[in-house]
Structures are given as structure tokens and as C-alpha cells.
Amino acid sequence: MKPRIASLLLFSLFALSCSLFQPTPTPAPEVSSTPDPLDTPWDDRSIFKDGLVSSAQWALDELGGATVYHVELEIADNLSHVNGSEKIRYTNTESQSLNEVRFRLFPNILGGKMEVSNLLVDNTTATPRYDLQNSLMIVPIAAPLAPGESVVIRMDFSVEVPRTVELNYGVLAYDQDVLALAHAYPMVSVFDEEGWNAEIPPQEGDVTYADASFFIVRVTAPKGVTVVASGRRVGFTEAEQTQSVVVASGPARDFYLAASPKYVETTINADGVLIRSYTTANFSEGSQYLVETAARAIKIFSARYAPYPYTELDFVSTPTLALGIEYPGMIAITSWIYDMENVAPNEYLEATVAHEVGHQWFYNLVGDDQLDDPWLDESLTQFITLQYFIDTYGLAGSEGFKSSLEFRWDMIARENIPIGLPVEDYDGATYSGIVYGRGPLFFVALRDAMGDSSFDAFLKEYTQSLTWKVSTPETLQSLAEKNCACELDAIFNEWVYP
Template identity: 40%
Template sequence: MMSIGWRSLGFLIIILLLAACSASQGGGPEAELNASANQADEQATPSPTPSLKAPPASKWDDRTLYAQNLNPSGQQFLDALPQASVYHIWLTIPENMTEMLTGSLEVRYINHETVPLEEVYFRLFPNYAGGQLTVQNVLLDGQPAASTLESDQTSLRVALEEPLNPADAVVISMDYQLQLPETMGGNYGLLGYFENILVLDTFYPMIPAYDQGSWYAHRPYQNGDLTANDASFYLVEVRAPAELVLAASGSVVDESINDGMQTLTIAAGPARDFYLAGSPSFSVLSEEWNGIQVNSYALEGYQTHQRYALQDAIQALETFSDLFGPYPYRELDLLSSPMMALGIEYPGIFGILYELYEEGGFTYGVPNQAMLETVVVHEVGHQWFYNVVGNNQQSEPWVDEALTQFITQQYFVERYGDGAGSALETNWEDRWAQVENEDIPLGLTADKYEGREYSAIIYGRGPIFYRQLEADLGRDVLLEGLRGYYQQHQWQVATTEGVRQALEKACGCDLGGWFSGWVYALE
């Protein structure tokens, strides 16, 4: 189960309590993006009637609720990210999943760039993933605002009446409706209601990262993950049928049941995004490690591998905490779900392909129990590299994926001794061999890889790059560099140069030749 906090308080009461607290503002992280937002569909979103009132600015900076989701090591960042966006999201899930999911959101956005902004973009990723996300009643500080759909309705441009200067804030609110796809579509089938399991990947309008004069507002590339977000804070109220067992990013701080509907208030952050899943058929196994509650969700009848997954996650938490630094949250959830991938990561939670829970089965010729451990470890590793240390997964997918592939192998070495990661190394080599070991650079944008190249280079050649560095620099030096990279870039958006600089600091050497030969795009 999720951690339970103030049971007697409702979401709106919590908002009112926060309004009594004072605010402070400062600097925030930036992303390195190369996006274009000039594909306008020119369909203005009407906002005739305000449905949400702009809240007092003073409430946005109280981080008390979020502390309940953070370990002491994570709580130090509550006041270190004063310019992070703060979302308040309301979501109602109907009993019949073929009906519309409805909700509202309000977000306080602070311009932490060095130039004034004339607009703020929101991504509507369900419109890419086979669903339909529509918005109404867009407000700026409580007043109707003009908005335009772009990039095949995957982006919403909200025009600002006056340029938003650096360090200035605006509160944007809107209502939204979400129609789930009926079949698995784009983005690996991560949004929908399949096999009696509800999965809500990027279900709400979200603000993407901005840098170098552009927003990430283009239509997402087919390869790679969708999001490229700054770290934010989320306070989410979910109304859902009482029989739905829910798992989400963050921790539950309030809950109630009335007339067959449950209402949960969830606090999450800092986090790259917010994820929610549920099923009336979920069972939950839980265990605590080092003050962290680990919850394993699976359908009835899969308890054996459900417990294996739980133990694998705990061992990965221990290994990566020792190698790089403490896991920031007090909770980690994992769940089995249908998808067109082996696993998918979100802040404080991740999904695993549910076929891996079948006892005695094989996936790609590998016994399910062995494959399950590998996938669980990989997704736990993403809590360090994707969530805490962010990166642009569209323009530099290698930064988190190749590294997480490599540290998955390091987990096996740590747990089982030298040679234990050889099967993974063989897998890397087999992947790269699919493109005949071509020296295709690691640092390309996701759209530049064709056919098998994305898997072969990002998941094959990428970790081989780290293995070769390990052979040259020594394991201790390489791990020192990766630990420094993690510590330096927590809750920021890192780039290829951040990786290189951290490794060069650890080895006291120039790795320009390595990066030119493996990573940088050829001129």
C-alpha cells in the first residue's frame, strides 16, 4: 500500500492550509533541447468561462506535504528548487473505462530562463499515444487566455498577454478530458485499459523543458521516451471506483471512501512527471528496506514472480544506493502491466511487462525469472538516471539509457561477483552486431536512428562504451566519475558534456578522443 498521512484532511482543505504559508523564489534547472514549435494546427482552444480560480501566490512554496514522500537525503532539495513548477491536478476515473476521464489542473510556472517568454507550452501526449486529450477553459492568473493546438495536437501553446520576465511567475489553469485508446497504440501501449489494468502514462497536460530559445514542442520522435521535463512538484487528487487498487508516483497524504468512490490525495516531488495505474485485480506485496517501503503490484495468480520482483527491487535499491547515493523517496512501487516493451520507468514507480510474471516461461529465449531480475534492476537504475538526474530523452537518449544499461551490469557484478554480468555484455554485443558494428555516434537525436539502429546503438554500443572506459580507466575511477556525475546534477537536466566533465574530473585526463570516437556526431 502507499504511505498514508493525514487521513482527515481533504484535498481542498490541504490547499487552503497551504495558502497561509509564505513564499520564496530563486533559480531552477534548465534542459538542453533542440525543438521546433512552428507546426501550428491553428485550432484555438476556447476559454469562455473560468472554472478554476487563481490561487494566492503564497501557497505555492509550502513544501510540507512533499516532505512526507522524501527521505532525509531527499528533503534537502525541498528548498533548493524554488523555481520548480508546482502542479495541482484533479482527476476523476469513471467506473466504465470507455467513458471520459475528466479533470482540472493549475500550475505555477516560473520563468527560470535568461530571456522573457511570450508563451508557455503544454504537451498533450495522449494525442500521440492513440488517445484523445482535450482542454477547455484555459486561464492565466484567473483570466481567459488564448491557446492554440500545434504539432498534430500534441502541443498546446498558451499565449501570454505580456512577456514573462526571468524569475516572474504565472499561474495557468485548465480543464481537461481524456478518452483512453481502445487498443495499444503509440508510445509502447503505455496509456489505456488493457487486461483489466489501467495505465496512465503522461495523462495530463504537462509543461516541457525549454532551453536555447526553444521549447520541446515538436511532434515526438518515434524512437525513445516521450518526455523531457524539468523536476516539478505534484499535488494530485484522484477520484476513482473504490474497488480499483491504485499505484502512483509519490505518497498518499489523504484518503476517503464515499458512495463507492475513493478519493486519494497524493504528493510527489521533486519528480520528472506523475504516473498512475490501477486494477481491481491487483494484489500487493510489501517490504521495507532502510526506511523505504517497496510495494509490488501484480494480478492474482502471479505471486511467485511478484515476490521475486519485490526482492530484486530491494537488492537494486541497496546496490545503487551504495554505488551512487541514497534513493530520494520513502516509497518505491512496481507493477506488472501489459505493454509493448519490457519495462518503463517513472518517478518512484515503474512498470514491468506482465508476461515476465509467468512461471516457467521464456522471453526472447531467456527464462522469465532471469529476465525479470534484469528488467527490474534496469528500471530501478532509472530512478537515479532519468529521474534524479534528468536529461532530454528526445535529443540525447543515450545519456540515461546507455548508462542505465551499464549500471545494470554493474549490479550483477556487485551482487554475484566478477563474470556475473557476462550475459548482459553478450546481449550488448549482439545488439550492436545487428547493424554490423557500425560506428554510429551515441549522441544523436532519437530521430536520427533508422530501423534497428536505435536499439543497437543506444542499448548495445552505449554500454560497450562504458565497458571500454572501465577497461581503460579502471572500475574504481569510472564509478567515482559516475558517482560525481550523479551528485553534481541531482534534479537538474544533464547533457553529454556533463557526463564527460564528471569522468574527466575523476580520471584527471582528457577524454576528448573517447567522446569523438564514440559519442559526438560526425561533422
């Protein structure tokens, strides 16, 4: 995510066929034997293969324990109500038995409403408990799930989408003819050292913490709206009033979609990755600028850290109050910064796009607890955004973006607040100043302390060894120390830890 910092940013940042003959009766059509993608066997990963570049397809065999979601979403004509059903296979990848599986119902704390019904655990009716303002659904498993065992959980659900962007930057909203549907399916929580890890997210920052999973989703929506969703399209059918799109996405930490009757597409193919941008027609110049920027960023980050995993990356313009918000293989960008007549692209658009593309590495490829360790995704992504500017324009050409980092920290008088605090320990100003300003400057200091070549090797090893896993601050420090063959407690204590 890239929250706005006030608006004063200095980083000036058809066929009619007729016949004379009586037509012969048309034979009855053969019954189609095309299987429904949502009936794909749980362990069959073939549907995901074409959505991954060849160098990322190894993950299909490696992530046997990842949760598999089969989801149906029916979007009502008013684009603000969704009826859904979800069937998941959850595998216990922990070292202890589990007697429940926990789901997040995020719409209940994002200004909307999510209700779950007809809950079945391995075909037996189950009664859930709720907590965290109904944003947490605890599903009991009658026979505790031993390590390595799996369970199939089914449910129906409904989502009322808020018609304002007031809460959490408007990640979940129907506003200005755009439906932004974030976290709008029951999402499995992460089980980690803390146990089932769930909390109410603050208004600042990202709301999710999720493991890499696989998604097959059928979206039924009114005709006439463009539906843009995470993953690769594997099916499309039309009825009189509706269209159905089936997508397969994974590995991925979330599923997102946006839909609007106003979207116009701009496409570029960059080194095997199809980059598409959807916005209103009047912003097509900004859209073109955006896809070219994204292509540069993908190239730089793929070479430096690990290949971009997917064959597609989609951008959608939305009314979000953040500058941009990252999702796996998809990025939401706030509409007004596409306006190249009134907003210079080097003020917001380029940096926002590079930053959000960077999150495809640090948030999606390498996961982290975004609520407890926001620096692992946000500060590091800010740093690699600086790297984008260095690699694109040279050191001198990167000074503008570097100054924007200093400026954010200056705004809070360069307070010596650790960068490694949970989101809830910052207020709006210190979250921006520390996590988005001081945080990336820590990585500059770390690079200077380690030396360029060992720092570069560290960040590459960090990305590749943690791909589709969850990182921690300790893992990051120990990999840095390994690569410089040095001890880095002093610098981590000075900048990171409380």
C-alpha cells in the same frame, strides 16, 4: 524504458451495536477543519517531506522555482475516460523574459484524445494556440514574465484513453483490465538553449523531456479498483460509488498512475524504502522475486551514485509492449515476464527490474532530453544494470548480461554508428543495437580508459552534482575528464559523437 528485442534474447536473459435504551440524539458533527491538500500554498513544501528520505529533503528548499502542479483526475467507471482540472504555478527560471508557457498534451499523439477548456492565466481568460498535432498547447502570457516571476495557470481537461497498446508501447492505454495513465495531464515543456523544446516523439524510445516539479494530485476512481500512483498517499476518502486518493509527489519529472480491479499487492521494506508490486494473484511468485531484485538494485545504486530519493517505489504490471517503463517512483513492467513457471526470471525479469530501477537515477534524478540524447538515460542505465550484475554476482556472474549487450550490437553487425544520436536518427534495429548495446559498452570502455576508481568517482559526482537538473553530453564528458585528469576527446569521438 526497456524495449523488447525480438523474443530471442539470449540473456537467458465489522460491529453491530444495539442498545436497550433510546439513543440520545447524535450531536451534529463538528465541521472538519482538515485543509484540502490541493489548497496547499504554492511555496509550502511540507506535504512532500515524508515522501523523501532524509538525505533527499534538501531539495525542498533548493527547488523554489520548480513548477507546482495541483491536479484533479476523475476516472470514469469504464476506466477509459478521465475528466480533470489542473492548476499550476510556473516560475520563469530562465535568464530572459517569457511571453508564453508551453504545455504538452501527449494523449493526442498516443492514440487518445486530450481537450483543454476554461483556460485562465492569473484569473484572466486566455486563448491558446496548438501545434505538433495538437500535442503542444501554447499559452500566451499577456504581460511577459520576467526572470524570477511566477504565473498561475488553470484549466479543465478531458482524456480519452486508447483501448489498444499499439502506439508507443501502450504507455497510455486501457487494456486487459489495466488502466495505464501516462502523461495524461497537460505537462509543462522544458525551456532550454533551444527555447521551448518540444517535438513529436518517434515510436521508439521515451516520449517526455521534463524538469523536476512538484505534484499534488487527487484521483477519484470507481470503488473496487486498486489505484497505484506516483508519490505518497496523503489522503483517502470513500463515497458510495467512488474512492478518492490524494498523493503528493516531488521533486519528480512526471506523474503516473495505474489502476486495475485485479491488482494484488506484494510489499517489502528495504532500508527505509517501501517497495510494492501490483500484479494479478497468479503472478505473486514473480512479484516477490521482483521486489527482492528491486531492493538489491536500490541498495547498490544508492551506495554507488546517490541515495534513492523517495520513501516508496511502486511496480505495476501492465500490458505494455516494452519490457518495462520508468516513471518517477513508479515502474510499469509488462505482465508476461512475471510468469516464473514459463519464463525464467533470469531471462527478462531481473534485468528489466534492475534496468528500470536504474532509471530512477538516470532519467528522474539526473534528467536529460530523452529524445535528443537517449544515450544519457538508456545507455547509462544499461551500463549500471551491468554494474548491478557485477555487484550482485561478481564479474563471472555478470557475463550473461554483458553478452546480451554484445548480442544487441552483433544483431546489427557491430556497425560503427555513434551512440550519441537523437532517437529519430535510429531505426528500430539500430536503436536497440546502438543505444542499448554499443552504448553501455562505451561506458565499459570509458571505465577501462579512466581506471575504476576515477570512473566510479566520476559517476558519483555526475549523479550528485546534477541531481534534479538536466544533463548534457558535454557535461558528462567534462566531469569524466575532471575526474581522470585526462583528455577524453578520442574515446568520445570514437563512440559517442557523429
